[in-house]
Amino acid sequence: xxxxxxxxxxxxxxxxxxxxxxxxxTSGFNGLFWYQQxxxxxxxxxxxxxxxxxxxxxxxxxFLSRSKGYSYLLLKExxxxxxxxxxxxxxxxxxxxxxxxxxxxxxxx
Amino acid sequence: IAxxxxxxxxxxxxxxxxxxxxxxxxxxxxxMYWYRQDLGLGLRLIxxxxxxxxxxxxxxxxxxxxxxANTDDFPLTLASAVPSQTSVYxxxxxxxxxxxxxxFGNGTRLTVT
Numbered sequence: 096x097x098x099x100x101x102x103x104x105x106x107x108x109x110x111x112x113x114x115x116x117x118x119x120x121t122s123g124f125n126g127l128f129w130y131q132q133x134x135x136x137x138x139x140x141x142x143x144x145x146x147x148x149x150x151x152x153x154x155x156x157x158f159l160s161r162s163k164g165y166s167y168l169l170l171k172e173x174x175x176x177x178x179x180x181x182x183x184x185x186x187x188x189x190x191x192x193x194x195x196x197x198x199x200x201x202x203x204x
Numbered sequence: 205i206a207x208x209x210x211x212x213x214x215x216x217x218x219x220x221x222x223x224x225x226x227x228x229x230x231x232x233x234x235x236m237y238w239y240r241q242d243l244g245l246g247l248r249l250i251x252x253x254x255x256x257x258x259x260x261x262x263x264x265x266x267x268x269x270x271x272x273a274n275t276d277d278f279p280l281t282l283a284s285a286v287p288s289q290t291s292v293y294x295x296x297x298x299x300x301x302x303x304x305x306x307x308f309g310n311g312t313r314l315t316v317t
Binding site: 099125126128130136137138140143145148163182184186190191192194195196197 | 245247248249281294302303305306307308309310312
C-alpha cells in the first residue's frame with residue numbers, strides 16, 4: 096500500500112529553527128508538495144520538489160531525497176504565526192496525490 | 205478576488221437528508237476536486253473532475269455524487285446523509301498541468317446527526 100509518515104506534533108520556540116520530516120512509500124513518484132494549514136482554515140501551498148536537493152523560499156526550505164523516500168520542511172526564525180499543521184503530499188505514478196496526516200507545529204514564546 | 209468559494213460554511217444535517225455542497229472557482233482551472241478531512245487522517249479524495257463534462261471517483265466515493273456542467277462549478281451531493289459523513293469538506297482546483305499545486309476553498313464543516 097501507499098503510505099506517508101509525518102510526526103503528529105512538534106513543539107518549537109519562537110526565533111528557533113525546526114525541521115519537519117516526511118517519509119513516503121508510494122507506487123511511483125512524480126513530485127512532493129508541502130502545504131500549510133492554520134486551524135480552521137484551508138491548506139495553502141508552500142513548496143514542490145521533484146528533483147533531489149534543497150529548495151529555499153525565504154524562511155522556508157524543502158529538501159528531497161528520492162532514493163531514501165524522504166523529505167523535510169525547514170522553518171527558520173520561527174514566528175508565532177507559523178503555528179499550524181504542515182501537510183506532506185506525494186504525486187504517485189498515476190499523478191494521484193497521496194496525503195500524510197499532517198504535523199501540528201506549536202510555537203512557544 | 206480570484207479563488208474558490210464554498211457554501212455553506214457549516215451545516216448540521218439530520219441523517220437520511222439530502223444535501224448539496226456548493227463550490228465555485230473563478231480561476232478558469234480545468235481540474236477540480238472534493239476532499240474530506242478527518243482528525244488524524246490525511247485528506248481523502250472523494251471525487252474529481254479533470255475538465256468540464258467529466259468526473260471520476262476518488263478514494264472514498266461511496267455515498268457521494270458530483271457533476272461538472274461547466275468549468276466554474278463543481279457541486280458535491282450527499283443523497284442520504286449518514287453520521288460517518290460528518291467531516292470537513294474541501295473543494296480544490298488546479299491548472300491543467302498535473303504538477304500544479306492545489307488551490308483550496310475555505311471548507312464546509314458538516315455534522316450529520
